[in-house]
Amino acid sequence: MTEDIYTDYLIIGSGVAGLRAAIEMSKSGKVLVVTKDLPTESSTEYAQGGVAVALSDEDEIGIHYEDTIKAGDGLCDEVAVKILVSEGPERIIELINWGAEFDKEGTKLSFTLEGAHSRKRILHAHGDSTGREIERVLINKVSIIENVKKASFTMAIDLIVDENRCYGAFLLKDKEIIRCFAKATLLATGGAGQVYSRTTNPRVITGDGMAMAFRAGAYLKDMEFVQFHPTALFKKNAPQFLLSEAMRGEGAILRNIHGEAFMKNYHPLGDLAPRDIVSRAIISEMVKNNSSYVYLDLTHLDENFLKKRFPTIYNTCLNFKVNIAHEMVPVSPAAHYIMGGVETNNFGETNIKGLFAAGEVACTGVHGANRLASNSLLEGLVFGFRAAQGAIRYVEGFESFSFRKDLYNKNRIQYLDSFEMDTIKNKLREIMWNKVGVIRCSESLGVAKSIIMPFYERFSSSIFLDPLSLELKNMITVGLLITESAYARKNSVGAHYRTDYKNKLSNWEKHIVIKRKNNGIEIS
Ligand code: FAD
Numbered sequence: 001m002t003e004d005i006y007t008d009y010l011i012i013g014s015g016v017a018g019l020r021a022a023i024e025m026s027k028s029g030k031v032l033v034v035t036k037d038l039p040t041e042s043s044t045e046y047a048q049g050g051v052a053v054a055l056s057d058e059d060e061i062g063i064h065y066e067d068t069i070k071a072g073d074g075l076c077d078e079v080a081v082k083i084l085v086s087e088g089p090e091r092i093i094e095l096i097n098w099g100a101e102f103d104k105e106g107t108k109l110s111f112t113l114e115g116a117h118s119r120k121r122i123l124h125a126h127g128d129s130t131g132r133e134i135e136r137v138l139i140n141k142v143s144i145i146e147n148v149k150k151a152s153f154t155m156a157i158d159l160i161v162d163e164n165r166c167y168g169a170f171l172l173k174d175k176e177i178i179r180c181f182a183k184a185t186l187l188a189t190g191g192a193g194q195v196y197s198r199t200t201n202p203r204v205i206t207g208d209g210m211a212m213a214f215r216a217g218a219y220l221k222d223m224e225f226v227q228f229h230p231t232a233l234f235k236k237n238a239p240q241f242l243l244s245e246a247m248r249g250e251g252a253i254l255r256n257i258h259g260e261a262f263m264k265n266y267h268p269l270g271d272l273a274p275r276d277i278v279s280r281a282i283i284s285e286m287v288k289n290n291s292s293y294v295y296l297d298l299t300h301l302d303e304n305f306l307k308k309r310f311p312t313i314y315n316t317c318l319n320f321k322v323n324i325a326h327e328m329v330p331v332s333p334a335a336h337y338i339m340g341g342v343e344t345n346n347f348g349e350t351n352i353k354g355l356f357a358a359g360e361v362a363c364t365g366v367h368g369a370n371r372l373a374s375n376s377l378l379e380g381l382v383f384g385f386r387a388a389q390g391a392i393r394y395v396e397g398f399e400s401f402s403f404r405k406d407l408y409n410k411n412r413i414q415y416l417d418s419f420e421m422d423t424i425k426n427k428l429r430e431i432m433w434n435k436v437g438v439i440r441c442s443e444s445l446g447v448a449k450s451i452i453m454p455f456y457e458r459f460s461s462s463i464f465l466d467p468l469s470l471e472l473k474n475m476i477t478v479g480l481l482i483t484e485s486a487y488a489r490k491n492s493v494g495a496h497y498r499t500d501y502k503n504k505l506s507n508w509e510k511h512i513v514i515k516r517k518n519n520g521i522e523i524s
């Protein structure tokens with residue numbers, strides 16, 4: 001064990017939520033932002049379509065509120081949604097003042113449409129690189145703040161928790177475990193898409209924050225609500241690259257393998273129906289036509305427009321030998337976002353004192369059972385800022401500072417050989433996709449549980465000294481939490497669809513909360 005580190009605020013993760021929080025916390029004390037890869041490697045960096053905000057002349061905060069509540073299918077926390085939509089404009093204007101360049105039409109900001117939005121309200125940057133622009137601005141801003149230090153390629157492996165109070169985290173750097181003691185700790189580790197074999201999420205998004213929080217005794221809420229994006233590239237030897245929903249906002253049409261446009265058969269909003277409905281419609285068409293994909297058709301749109309409006313998507317598809325202006329693109333759904341996560345209030349507070357969470361790792365209830373497209377970059381800004389306020393309030397009331405030194409016991413350190421690790425990881429990701437995916441039932445979830453549980457029992461209390469094995473341990477934990485929650489929700493609501501309980505049956509409004517009990521799991 002190398003030397004201990006001390007800081008006022010420890011932030012784990014350098015996406016939109018972590019960086020926005022760092023800027024605020026730095027006004028009250030020293031901040032350390034740790035990130036397990038390059039600072040930019042995050043979902044934020046790859047966000048395409050844009051950021052939803054009620055700033056256009058034709059829009060109102062109240063309409064953004066209504067659309068968010070509707071997409072959430074009855075399970076949104078109304079107060080959290082009000083906060084998101086009403087504080088959103090201020091956070092975006094602040095970002096513009098710090099240098100964010102969103103696309104314009106003439107001198108006015110340009111807003112586009114996405115599924116389930118009743119107004120054009122999505123701001124975008126460089127066509128389809130909105131996340132990269134936000135990340136660029138926040139990293140620049142943080143880099144000139146003296147109170148903020150960054151540590152990249154530094155992975156948080158567990159929280160330091162004693163008697164329900166968090167004192168920082170154990171970090172792994174170059175195979176050494178470092179204790180980082182902090183007065184307040186913020187989880188901003190993003191989602192868990194890598195738990196699925198088909199996902200739009202980058203490699204680093206392995207559910208670490210959720211798994212660490214669970215081990216520490218935090219409550220996790222609504223883990224069954226996983227959003228599957230309808231349109232990820234489906235092509236042999238190509239990545240599951242996202243084709244933004246904004247493409248349908250600009251007129252792209254979904255067609256089955258016979259070339260038939262099908263979305264109007266499923267929802268009055270057609271191609272712009274809520275994401276969960278579009279993903280299920282695609283699966284139905286795939287099953288009906290015995291195919292592994294459908295098409296996204298942009299061939300009726302002007303090539304120059306497509307090159308300018310979607311430069312990253314146009315060029316990436318071209319690299320994989322698909323010219324989106326001339327041929328229909330094979331696509332199928334992929335795990336994209338998790339609405340559930342570490343339960344927090346509207347200041348990022350968890351049930352563990354000193355532990356805060358913001359962004360995709362957290363569950364404020366703002367997305368309910370299904371997130372409205374482009375609401376999560378806004379969530380990162382609004383709730384990253386608020387979690388910092390919560391943490392500052394906590395730290396400023398802090399009196400004593402004690403910690404536990406006995407957590408790591410060398411006997412628990414294990415080594416997994418890479419072959420075994422790959423085999424388990426592939427099995428987990430396949431089972432999650434096939435049995436806990438877009439469509440679920442008691443039987444499929446039971447099979448998933450029976451396969452994942454033995455992995456969980458084998459690895460849950462082991463410590464590994466390599467990041468990939470640690471990630472696998474976290475993925476197993478989060479996979480199990482999603483499966484158990486999906487099993488417990490005997491209802492179909494939002495993104496959670498069960499063929500054995502197809503409707504909203506009694507008790508559907510209830511949230512599912514999952515926590516650790518001794519070495520097992522308790523669901524309420
Ligand atoms: P992230 O941006 O994912 O950052 C998480 C950070 O935590 C990373 O730095 C990661 O390396 C770090 N980390 C994780 N575990 C550890 C650990 N153990 N130790 C140290 N560091 C760790 N949303 C929109 O609103 N609009 C869009 O257009 C949009 N497009 C998207 C496109 C794609 C391809 C994807 C994948 C997502 C998209 N989303 C979009 C969703 C949105 O990007 C994310 O929900 C949001 O960026 C999450 O931000 P975050 O700060 O919570 O986490």
Ligand code: SIN
Pocket residue numbers: 047048049050243244245246336372373374375376
């Ligand atoms: C997209 O561009 O389709 C992604 C938007 C989102 O996930 O909010």
